[in-house]
Amino acid sequence: MKKIFLSIVLVVFMFRTYADEGMWIPLLLGEQVYKDMVKKGLKLKPEQLYSMNHSSIKDAIIIFGGGCTGEIVSDQGLIFTNHHCGYDAIANASTVEHNYLRDGFFAADKSKEIQSKISVRFLNRIEDVTQKVLDALGKTEGMERAQKLIAAQGSIVKEVTGGDEFKAAVVVSMFKGNQYFLFVYDVYKDVRLVGNPPESIGKFGGDTDNWEWPRHTGDFSVFRVYMNKDGKPSNYGADNVPLKPKYFLPVSIKGFKDGDFSMIYGYPGGTNRYETSYGVKLSIDINNPTLVKLRDVRLKYMFDEMKKDPATKLQLASSYASIANYWKFYDGETKQLLKYDITGQKQKTETEFIEWAKGKAEYENIFSDYQKNYEAWRPYATQAVYMREGIMGSPLLAYTASWSGLEQLLNKKDASKEDIAKAISNAKTARENFLKDENKKSDQNILASVLMMYNTDIPKEQQPAGFYESLFKNFNSIDESPYKKYAADVFENTMAFDGSKWNDFVANPTVAALQADPAYKTTMAFIKNWNGNYSSKNQAFVNKNNDLGRLFMKGLFEKEPAKMKGTYPDANFTMRVSYGNVKSYKPKDAVFYDFVCTLSGVASKYVAGDYEFDLPAKFLDLYKAKDFGDYIDKKYNDIVVCFITTNDITGGNSGSPVINGNGELIGLAFDGNYEALSHKLAFDKDLNRTICVDVRYVLWCIDKLGGAKHIVDELKLVK
Numbered sequence: 001m002k003k004i005f006l007s008i009v010l011v012v013f014m015f016r017t018y019a020d021e022g023m024w025i026p027l028l029l030g031e032q033v034y035k036d037m038v039k040k041g042l043k044l045k046p047e048q049l050y051s052m053n054h055s056s057i058k059d060a061i062i063i064f065g066g067g068c069t070g071e072i073v074s075d076q077g078l079i080f081t082n083h084h085c086g087y088d089a090i091a092n093a094s095t096v097e098h099n100y101l102r103d104g105f106f107a108a109d110k111s112k113e114i115q116s117k118i119s120v121r122f123l124n125r126i127e128d129v130t131q132k133v134l135d136a137l138g139k140t141e142g143m144e145r146a147q148k149l150i151a152a153q154g155s156i157v158k159e160v161t162g163g164d165e166f167k168a169a170v171v172v173s174m175f176k177g178n179q180y181f182l183f184v185y186d187v188y189k190d191v192r193l194v195g196n197p198p199e200s201i202g203k204f205g206g207d208t209d210n211w212e213w214p215r216h217t218g219d220f221s222v223f224r225v226y227m228n229k230d231g232k233p234s235n236y237g238a239d240n241v242p243l244k245p246k247y248f249l250p251v252s253i254k255g256f257k258d259g260d261f262s263m264i265y266g267y268p269g270g271t272n273r274y275e276t277s278y279g280v281k282l283s284i285d286i287n288n289p290t291l292v293k294l295r296d297v298r299l300k301y302m303f304d305e306m307k308k309d310p311a312t313k314l315q316l317a318s319s320y321a322s323i324a325n326y327w328k329f330y331d332g333e334t335k336q337l338l339k340y341d342i343t344g345q346k347q348k349t350e351t352e353f354i355e356w357a358k359g360k361a362e363y364e365n366i367f368s369d370y371q372k373n374y375e376a377w378r379p380y381a382t383q384a385v386y387m388r389e390g391i392m393g394s395p396l397l398a399y400t401a402s403w404s405g406l407e408q409l410l411n412k413k414d415a416s417k418e419d420i421a422k423a424i425s426n427a428k429t430a431r432e433n434f435l436k437d438e439n440k441k442s443d444q445n446i447l448a449s450v451l452m453m454y455n456t457d458i459p460k461e462q463q464p465a466g467f468y469e470s471l472f473k474n475f476n477s478i479d480e481s482p483y484k485k486y487a488a489d490v491f492e493n494t495m496a497f498d499g500s501k502w503n504d505f506v507a508n509p510t511v512a513a514l515q516a517d518p519a520y521k522t523t524m525a526f527i528k529n530w531n532g533n534y535s536s537k538n539q540a541f542v543n544k545n546n547d548l549g550r551l552f553m554k555g556l557f558e559k560e561p562a563k564m565k566g567t568y569p570d571a572n573f574t575m576r577v578s579y580g581n582v583k584s585y586k587p588k589d590a591v592f593y594d595f596v597c598t599l600s601g602v603a604s605k606y607v608a609g610d611y612e613f614d615l616p617a618k619f620l621d622l623y624k625a626k627d628f629g630d631y632i633d634k635k636y637n638d639i640v641v642c643f644i645t646t647n648d649i650t651g652g653n654s655g656s657p658v659i660n661g662n663g664e665l666i667g668l669a670f671d672g673n674y675e676a677l678s679h680k681l682a683f684d685k686d687l688n689r690t691i692c693v694d695v696r697y698v699l700w701c702i703d704k705l706g707g708a709k710h711i712v713d714e715l716k717l718v719k
Contacts, residue, residue: 020581023649126182127181176552200619399496490522672691
């Protein structure tokens with residue numbers, strides 16, 4: 001059966017059933033998918049899209065940092081990606097005196113480019129390792145299978161990379177464990193900031209416009225990757241030289257029209273489109289609303305402090321942006337899942353599967369087992385979200401959780417002085433990094449609120465034994481909230497903030513001192529409660545779901561082989577290509593959304609001094625003078641700022657190149673639309689849109705606004 005199923009999976013990329021849906025592995029596009037791309041407007045040959053022996057578009061696409069996509073756009077290693085992808089590097093390069101987030105930055109020449117901690121990965125090759133992995137797994141299930149899978153993946157990766165820090169590899173599951181691919185990468189660790197627009201451009205519209213269309217955000221930043229003089233990847237070095245890439249994307253400033261072909265390469269992070277109705281319902285009922293509620297509290301207290309002081313705003317900017325992004329996403333996802341009755345749609349498919357599976361021993365109990373698995377886990381699902389988004393949502397508690405490893409080492413009778421000294425040194429470095437990013441006022445308020453919410457929302461029998469009894473006994477009063485008093489005491493007395501106490505501990509590290517620390521004591525009360533009572537339940541739930549999901553997918557291919565030939569694997573942060581069209585849409589009755597928005601739209605939203613809609617004075621001067629240069633769109637007599645396409649993307653595609661039929665860059669993908677925020681679980685073929693910043697706006701910002709035409713001159717422009 002293994003070989004039979006593998007052959008089925010390998011041909012699924014040859015057919016397509018839904019308009020514009022699909023995140024396809026470039027290596028396995030197949031003849032029919034390619035023909036469909038040509039029909040929509042692609043002018044390139046298959047080997048220009050992906051080739052192992054010759055340079056191709058895939059060689060210009062990179063993993064940028066830990067979770068974004070970037071593209072090489074010059075023969076000197078220049079990178080375009082999103083502003084929010086480079087946000088942390090820009091923030092780290094900024095000071096109150098030289099605030100590159102607020103004011104923008106463009107290096108006058110290569111010597112002025114700023115070192116960052118970012119690394120990038122270029123895809124070297126893809127290899128099908130299904131048989132090797134399945135042989136290692138055998139007929140195991142549950143935890144045994146999960147452990148064997150980790151071992152098999154680790155063994156394959158180690159064999160490929162051999163400990164080389166400039167090579168990386170990952171073995172990923174396709175179709176819920178029915179197929180496995182090895183992706184091998186070359187890693188470059190010298191990546192420098194070349195430029196970025198002011199935050200008022202790069203984040204224009206802020207949370208208000210996030211996930212909305214029309215969108216007027218100049219979401220881009222520019223970096224450069226360097227190699228050593230021998231042409232090899234290396235760490236940062238003053239004598240390193242710009243990368244000579246295998247391939248870079250030409251940049252089109254010709255523009256496009258409604259209906260034109262669009263193609264997006266990138267690294268979509270994760271979808272679960274074969275999720276069951278039980279999983280969708282759990283998201284709607286518990287996971288999403290709990291996450292949104294907890295993030296809402298964190299954002300409120302962070303914003304309260306950020307608006308008081310520019311230094312605090314700079315300190316918390318990156319963390320705030322990250323938390324806010326998916327706060328709105330999961331709120332919108334829940335609404336769309338309900339609006340379009342995704343649960344009901346899933347149940348219809350499941351009912352048909354159950355009827356087909358009758359009498360088939362391998363499949364007939366899948367959904368009764370799913371039901372039991374979710375019923376067993378559901379009472380503890382809120383606890384899981386609270387641990388991740390609530391307890392660990394306090395930066396102080398998340399930081400002090402790292403002390404648990406030190407406690408374990410100090411408890412070891414045979415721990416060497418050298419090991420302890422090394423651990424203490426690491427702890428000192430971790431504390432320095434923590435204090436650099438920590439805002440005590442907002443964090444103290446977060447802790448007080450989270451402790452109160454946990455006590456309200458988590459059943460008493462699931463709470464840490466004795467924790468709240470002790471809290472109320474020692475911190476109760478008529479005048480002040482016990483939660484606030486408790487949080488104030490933690491922040492006042494923890495050695496995380498007290499240099500004298502910390503130095504005393506470093507000089508004489510003991511388990512007793514750790515366990516007496518109020519922050520660590522709080523953290524461990526919840527962690528020990530989770531680890532001792534609920535972690536194993538969560539792991540059992542996940543493992544059982546994985547086993548059932550693997551069988552369900554296998555059954556679907558047997559049930560409807562012709563229909564399933566149009567199926568693509570879920571996104572898992574491996575290189576994919578999607579294709580569609582630039583396209584306007586009607587989100588609801590009597591409403592029409594055009595496929596572009598312009599500089600005039602940016603100016604019309606301008607509110608002087610506003611946190612989300614302010615603009616630089618130079619921007620307004622250039623707009624009033626109609627100084628658009630070569631970047632003007634003659635149809636609109638304006639600069640096109642953003643546009644929308646029907647491409648299928650998800651998180652991880654941020655920074656992905658939007659490419660026309662000739663293989664030329666026309667924009668950078670950075671968002672999805674609110675009407676289709678259910679896209680991780682279900683693709684909407686009518687309403688799904690990808691929001692992209694037009695490359696002409698990017699170039700206008702670099703050239704006219706930033707005064708850095710030398711960067712534009714480095715590109716291969718197609719006029």
